[in-house]
Amino acid sequence: MSKVLIVSDSHGLTKELEVLRERHINEVDMMIHCGDSQLTPDDKSISGYLTVMGNCDFSGGYPLETISEVSGRKFFITHGHRYSVKTSLMNLKYRAQEVNADVVCFGHSHILSAEVIDDTLFLNPGSIRLPREPMEKTYVILDLLEEKIKLSVFEMNGKEMAELAREFTLPK
Secondary structure (H helix, E strand, C coil), rough: CEEEEECCCCCCCCCHHHHHHHHHCCCCCCEECCCCCCCCCHHHHHEEEEEEEECCCCCCCCCEEEEEEECCCCEEEECCCCCCCCCCCHHHHHHHHHHCEEEECCCCCCCEEEEECCCEEEEEEEECCCCECCCCCCCCCEEECCCEEEEEEEEEECCCCHHCEEEECCCC
């Protein structure tokens, strides 16, 4: 079993990223930042996060998208602005199919969401700086089990929002 922490849209926050890293470093196998950190890649606050470039990341140095594998599940990570995710997940779904992704992590809208489309989990962890829905500053931890993925949502202070926990059955 593996765990993955996903955060997005921190827009210049540094201490918060360090707090998340310290809080979860010993329990997760990978930490993902879905862009708009507004930090340079050599900033110690973002160290340890697999990070992509968002539309507000002007310093460069991050890829626009990346792919990583954890526990046999292929993760596709992008910020989402180039796929018009505020309007529809259609463009992102096509890209996920092209790269054969099991899990798609994205940000941009600052809206926490998780849904399965054609056996692929599309996940937006919300924002830890400027959340839109829910209004809490959120991040997500995924438990990758054999046939299931368990999603847990946390507030920035570490409190789990148990009412938002979900389980997804995905073929491996």
